[in-house]
Amino acid sequence: MSAKKGLYGTWMAVLGLAVLIGLYTTYKLFADGHVLFNTNDVIIWSLPLGVYIYLALASSGLTILAALPLVFGIRKYEPFAKRLVFLAIATLCGAFVSIGLELGNVFHMIYIMLSPNFSSPIWWMGAIYSVELAVLVVKFALMHKGDWHSGFSNFLARASFLLAIVAPLMIGSVFGITESRVTYFGPVMSIYCLLMAFMSGTALFLFYSLMVNKLNGNGAPADLYDEIALIFTYATAVVVGFTLLKFAIESATVIPEFLVYHQFEHAFGAIRGFHTEVLLGLFLPFVLLLIPSVRASAGGKIITSVLILIGTLFMHMEILLAGQSHPVGPKAEQFPEFIKYFPSIWEFLVFLFALTIMLLLYTLGERYLKLTEVPE
């Protein structure tokens, strides 16, 4: 018991230190500017934005998964519901930390409310995620008070589910509708983001719950986790199918921008022409998940979900960077034909700060908010 207390104290001290580092990073970024990032007028968006996409999509995936018990009434999953909603909130908070530090002038955020542009996918993305966060917080508060299925509580569950579907579509459209970069693939990006959201949210829940069970020594029945692992396998299968289709279309097209893009893709290397992160972070865990004994074991579930969680981040980064790595128009006069990118220490610190806020909320929630509660 005291060893556990000691571990908790150490963990909180580590998180506290990371928060202090994060606050210093925030100060430095807004004092010195985003020159601290390894970005330029070609690689405009970098790791902090990739982390935002990654966490925001995972949060949407968690909310969609929470809809199984809360919207579709599958009561056997109710032991997961409160934790899913809480994880969605905490993960989205981490995403907001990352995007807040990615913005150049966060003090002017007020104009998002005062001067909204309804034709902007960025505005819709920000608005939808903000509303989703508010809806999730209220829904969680009601669940915490024991109100799981009143009319208002059900309405909030449905609203959060719909918002969690629309938000990834908006993230996809931020990239998909850019005139300057056809390689982002138009509407395909929105569908891709939605599928990635569900897969990564399921992976995050599986990994987190199994780790908490291992640490606390209790949890929901194992067969329920087997069912979640099966859902996870289906979600991964859909992403694998969609990724193969995307590769096939990309390889077959002779649109000039795609031919140029082919020269610059593979930010993380390739194995026989295939992206490394896709092979190791998507195809490999999918193959492992197809083996029933791997899917049934806790270790198998943890390894596959970790591979997917790491792979998803790299896949988002690959897409983000490959579309930006060569200069547009006259910028080719002042920049090389191909720009290599590796994050600066400050970008890693933004990533660390986002993760810290997320993990701090996870830790406090797990300790004080009875996340495995079910309705009476």
Add this chain to the structure above:
Amino acid sequence: MSRYAMVIDLQRCVGCGSCSIACRNENNVPDGMYWSNKITETVGTFPDVRYHYIPTLCNHCEYAPCVRGCPTKAMHKLDNGITMHDPKKCIGCKYCEFNCPYGVIYFNWQDPHQFWRNKNQLLKGGTASPREEVNKVNGKETPYYNPEREATLPGNRSKGVVEKCTFCDHRVSEGLLPRCTEACPANARIFGDIEDPKSDASKLLGKFRPFRLREQIGTNPHVFYIRGYNPAQYKPTKGGV
């Protein structure tokens, strides 16, 4: 209603770069940014080689992707067709820069004009520091600061916001030409209201067949290029046989 546009005569343009230098001075453009820029291309193999030079600037598109995508309407259209930016509303998301098909928007990654902020003398006691040079002429961040830019935009934009060409809206509203047009020694730039059929710009667009950059994506850019200079000659043959 006026609709301002620029016609660039590639036969007259000598590629001297006066437009870019004049633009920098007029708009206090920081190092590393180019409101007025160029695309160059060399094709062929010596001696059969050709050098292309296309001056570029913001195209002030009718359907501007930067305006459509800006979440706060910081990037917006004026009634006269100029695409304008309001740094007070800019949250620095850089979506306009990401979304611009022409690569003409830049982000202030740090406070501009870093060179002129330097208080160190190159030779101690022998030379003035850049900051002293600025102070000597009562400049504002640079010794060549142009206060006229302040009429419609902060004279120096701050870190965390984007910036780009405004067709010198502060001059145009006073009945003057954009600075790049005025400074062009070859009179290769013709600026005017293309809604007015009597303007020189309208007449040129009727007389020559113009092209625009990346027309196929449907942004309806308002920088037009006419003619093209090519001094090369070749021996006449019957079908090259």
